[in-house]
Amino acid sequence: xxxxxxxxxxxxxxxxxxxxxxxxxxxxxxxxxxxxxxxxxxxxxxxxxxxxxxxxxxxxxxxxxxxxxxxxxxxxxxxxxxxxxxxxxxxxxxxxxxxxxxxxxxxxxxxxxxxxxxxxxxxxxxxxxxxxxxxxxxxxxxxxxxxxxxxxxxxxxxxxxxxxxxxxxxxxxxxxxxxxxxxxxxxxxxxxxxxxxxxxxxxxxxxxxxxxxxxxxxxxxxxxxxxxxxxxxxxxxxxxxxxxxxxxxxxxxxxxxxxxxxxxxxxxxxxxxxxxxxxxxxxxxxxxxxxxxxxxxx
Amino acid sequence: xxxxxxxxxxxxxxxxxxxxxxxxxxxxxxxxxxxxxxxxxxxxxxxxxxxxxxxxxxxxxxxxxxxxxxxxxxxxxxxxxxxxxxxxxxxxxxxxxxxxxxxxxxxxxxxxxxxxxxxxxxxxxxxxxxxxxxxxxxxxxxxxxxxxxxxxxxxxxxxxxxxxxxxxxxxxxxxxxxxxxxxxxxxxxxxxxxxxxxxxxxxxxxxxxxxxxxxxxxxxxxxxxxxxxxxxxxxxxxxxxxxxxxxxxxxxxxxxxxxxxxxxxxxxxxxxxxxxxxxxxxxxxxxxxxxxxxxxxxxxxxxxxxxxxxxxxxxxxxxxxxxxxxxxxxxxxxxxxxxxxxxxxxxxxxxxxxxxxxxxx
Numbered sequence: 113x114x115x116x117x118x119x120x121x122x123x124x125x126x127x128x129x130x131x132x133x134x135x136x137x138x139x140x141x142x143x144x145x146x147x148x149x150x151x152x153x154x155x156x157x158x159x160x161x162x163x164x165x166x167x168x169x170x171x172x173x174x175x176x177x178x179x180x181x182x183x184x185x186x187x188x189x190x191x192x193x194x195x196x197x198x199x200x201x202x203x204x205x206x207x208x209x210x211x212x213x214x215x216x217x218x219x220x221x222x223x224x225x226x227x228x229x230x231x232x233x234x235x236x237x238x239x240x241x242x243x244x245x246x247x248x249x250x251x252x253x254x255x256x257x258x259x260x261x262x263x264x265x266x267x268x269x270x271x272x273x274x275x276x277x278x279x280x281x282x283x284x285x286x287x288x289x290x291x292x293x294x295x296x297x298x299x300x301x302x303x304x305x306x307x308x309x310x311x312x313x314x315x316x317x318x319x320x321x322x323x324x325x326x327x328x329x330x331x332x333x334x335x336x337x338x339x340x341x342x343x344x345x346x347x348x349x350x351x352x353x354x355x356x357x358x359x360x361x362x363x364x365x366x367x368x369x370x371x372x373x374x375x376x377x378x379x380x381x382x383x384x385x386x387x388x389x390x391x392x393x394x395x396x397x398x399x400x401x402x403x404x405x406x407x408x409x410x
Numbered sequence: 411x412x413x414x415x416x417x418x419x420x421x422x423x424x425x426x427x428x429x430x431x432x433x434x435x436x437x438x439x440x441x442x443x444x445x446x447x448x449x450x451x452x453x454x455x456x457x458x459x460x461x462x463x464x465x466x467x468x469x470x471x472x473x474x475x476x477x478x479x480x481x482x483x484x485x486x487x488x489x490x491x492x493x494x495x496x497x498x499x500x501x502x503x504x505x506x507x508x509x510x511x512x513x514x515x516x517x518x519x520x521x522x523x524x525x526x527x528x529x530x531x532x533x534x535x536x537x538x539x540x541x542x543x544x545x546x547x548x549x550x551x552x553x554x555x556x557x558x559x560x561x562x563x564x565x566x567x568x569x570x571x572x573x574x575x576x577x578x579x580x581x582x583x584x585x586x587x588x589x590x591x592x593x594x595x596x597x598x599x600x601x602x603x604x605x606x607x608x609x610x611x612x613x614x615x616x617x618x619x620x621x622x623x624x625x626x627x628x629x630x631x632x633x634x635x636x637x638x639x640x641x642x643x644x645x646x647x648x649x650x651x652x653x654x655x656x657x658x659x660x661x662x663x664x665x666x667x668x669x670x671x672x673x674x675x676x677x678x679x680x681x682x683x684x685x686x687x688x689x690x691x692x693x694x695x696x697x698x699x700x701x702x703x704x705x706x707x708x709x710x711x712x713x714x715x716x717x718x719x720x721x722x723x724x725x726x727x728x729x730x731x732x733x734x735x736x737x738x739x740x741x742x743x744x745x746x747x748x749x750x751x752x753x754x755x756x757x758x759x760x761x762x763x764x765x766x767x768x769x770x771x
Contacts, residue, residue: 299495302462306566307509307556308483317512321499407498407542 143378151375153368158375167379176355177380180363181387183270187359188338188391191277192331198278199285199330200323206286207293217290220283228280232347235276239263239348266356269349273357276344281337285330292326293319321406328399335391339384360384412473412486412563412596413438414459420467421454421620429454429620431468441590441597445607446617447643452600453568455617459598460489460566473563488557489566492573494549496541502528502552503537509560527555530592531585547578554586558593567599571606583609604644608632616640638766641686641759647723650692650733652685653763661685663729669706672755674771682763689723689734691754697737704755710735712747724749 118126147167151159171177206216223231238245239262250256262272296319304314342361345351351358351366364384368377414436421429429451436442444452457463459470461482470477477485488509496505504511506527507520515523528534531551541549550570557565567586571579587610590597601607607614608628616623616631616639624636635641635649642648654661656677660668663685671677693699695707710726710733717723722740726733735751737743760769 297493297495299491299493300497303489303491303495303497303556304508304512305462305482306460306487306489307512307560309512310483313512317508318497321497405499407540 144382146375147378147382149375151373151378153372153374163375167376168383170376171380171383176358177363177383179355180358180360181384183358184339184341184360184384184387187270187274187277187341188335191274191281191338192334194274194278195282195285195334196327196331198282199287200289200327202282202286203289203293206290217287220286220290222283223280224283226280228343229347231276231280232344235272235279235344236263236348239272239275263349264353266353269353269357273345273348276348277338277341280344281334284334285327288326288330289323292323295326296322321402324402325399325406328395328402332392332395332399335395336388339388339391360387413440413471414564414596414598415471416455416459416468417471418468419455419458419465419470421451421458421463422466427466427620429458432620432622434615434622434625436596436598439594439596441587441599441610441612442615443599443601443607443611443613444615444617445601445604445643446623448602449619450617451620452602452615452617456566456568456598456600459564460487461485462489486563487566488560488562488564489568490550490553490557490570492569494541494553494573496549496552496556498541501538501540502533502544502555505541505552506533506537506555506559509556523559527559530558530589531555546574547582550574550582551585554589558589563596565595565597567597567601569601570599572601572603579606586610605646608644614644616643618643634768635686635759636768638684638686638761641761641768645688647689647734649686649688649759650731651761652687652729652731652733654683654685654729656681656683665729667708667729669708669753670704670755672758672760673704675760675769677760677769683769684761684763684766686759686761687753688757689736691757692733692735692751693754694724694735694737694749694751697739697741698752699738702754702756706753706755707750708753709748709750712743712749713745715743715745726751 146159148162148164149159150161150163150166202220206213206220209216226234237243239247241247241259241261241264244262246262247259250260261268263269300318300322301314304318309317340361341359342365345357345359345362346365349357351362360380361384364377364380367380368374414434416432416434419429419432420427432451432455434442444455446452454463458465459472461477461480465478472485472487497508500508503524506524510520510523524537525534528537531554533548533551533555536544536548536552541552544552550573553570570586571582574582583606586599590610599606599610611628613625614628614631615625618639624631624640626634631640631644635644638651642651652663654663656662656671656679657668658679659671661671661683662668677683690699708728710728712724712726714725715722716725717740720738722737722743724735724737724743726735743749761767762769
């Protein structure tokens with residue numbers, strides 16, 4: 113019997129090929145395939161029920177899907193910009209601190225150390241309309257005598273979620289921008305002083321251009337994070353009330369696991385991925401561009 | 411244009427005092443060079459004039475106005491930094507016009523000033539490049555252009571040429587001198603390179619350890635150094651210094667060599683002195699330049715030679731100290747060769763053996 117002889121390059125690559133296909137390729141192909149079927153978790157044999165583009169057509173014409181899509185973009189836009197501005201302010205202040213800066217930097221990281229699930233529970237309590245901290249504080253201070261329905265009113269619920277999101281992730285911007293501040297060479301700043309800049313002008317014309325690459329790195333990282341936001345929302349509002357805080361992934365998660373319509377959920381997932389890819393590519397383009405402007409090469 | 415006055419200026423970092431009560435008068439349109447070894451306080455002094463370092467004590471005046479508490483932008487100065495300090499995200503044009511832009515000048519005014527500065531420094535073909543695409547010398551010229559665009563009262567240069575290679579440095583030195591002749595502005599220039607100081611300055615300020623050691627024209631400090639530090643710092647190669655004692659109306663070195671006392675000095679018998687002679691004034695017999703009437707002769711063994719073309723530097727040892735001598739119209743010299751050297755006593759210096767201060771003729 114003739115033994116099968118594989119070429120050496122294939123033998124050497126085989127472990128990597130096996131691992132990659134087990135971890136990445138097979139799930140990817142399987143989920144892509146299932147998005148063309150009416151696969152339901154409760155009826156495994158439905159995996160063989162090919163429905164073509166039906167799931168995609170359904171998602172594209174589904175108002176609920178596009179509402180969740182829009183809400184996710186809104187969350188991205190508002191949360192990222194707020195985090196950037198707050199993080200920038202935080203970093204600028206911390207960089208001016210002369211003693212105890214190390215301690216402050218560590219403290220800045222605290223919010224990042226909590227699981228988003230716990231943060232969700234914490235803010236669910238803080239914004240609770242009966243026993244929550246915020247309402248208690250507002251009522252004790254006499255600012256209002258009513259219980260404000262933070263997590264029940266649609267707009268307020270969205271606000272509460274953004275608040276929690278900003279609380280956890282502002283320090284990502286803070287830390288990265290602080291690193292950027294440390295990396296700015298001293299000479300151009302001094303030259304700007306001699307050239308007649310006020311401190312505001314120095315910031316606008318010299319500091320900020322140097323910080324832009326760091327801001328875009330933070331944006332790219334955070335846009336991936338926020339585009340897949342799930343945990344905080346799931347805990348705080350579960351996408352409610354009446355789907356007013358439904359984001360892409362809470363919708364997809366519910367469709368896949370609660371309604372068991374995995375094929376449809378996968379189809380929505382594949383459309384949603386483009387959102388994350390779009391933002392990441394966009395911010396990386398901006399990053400490269402701002403680096404090139406600083407003469408740091410592509 | 412303006413004069414600059416430093417009165418009892420002190421710089422302290424906590425308890426550490428790095429500049430000790432400096433006094434200096436710089437006249438309008440004068441080119442003054444602060445020179446000294448690293449850590450002597452020359453850059454710190456310049457940065458106090460610029461307003462980049464707080465002044466711990468004393469007073470700095472620019473154009474008769476005390477500027478101690480004014481920010482740099484209100485001092486009407488320009489500064490050229492060692493590392494150019496260009497704005498990397500702006501083109502050369504934007505770099506040059508930046509100070510006028512933040513001063514909210516009209517665009518035609520800015521364009522005009524930028525074009526003029528670019529013309530003076532031959533930067534016109536580079537105006538639309540970014541600093542990253544320029545060579546070191548070009549960047550330095552942009553930094554200078556940025557300084558002249560504002561028409562400041564005082565230019566400050568902080569070791570502007572130390573990042574350039576030797577050839578470019580010589581070239582830029584000439585350009586800076588031309589620039590000064592053209593603009594007739596007051597310039598304070600910091601360097602650790604005594605050649606730069608000698609060639610550029612109207613007056614040189616030699617600093618050491620936060621003190622001013624001597625102020626004078628390049629020739630003054632070269633010909634009449636006030637102490638052994640200035641004597642060895644200014645001039646290349648450094649002045650040879652030898653310990654000697656006055657004995658029977660002559661100078662006796664520790665190895666017993668006797669030479670006549672340079673003319674004009676009145677010394678006491680047994681007085682210890684430091685004898686200073688530049689390499690240009692100690693030459694082997696037959697290879698000397700025309701000289702004065704007061705001569706002394708010593709014999710030394712040549713340990714090392716450095717041929718420089720028109721002359722050769724000879725390294726020998728006299729009384730346990732290395733002595734550098736110059737051989738004009740040089741011939742090949744073997745190491746170990748013993749030669750007789752003539753010392754031009756008229757050009758020699760005597761210093762106090764303890765304090766190092768120059769003795770009066």
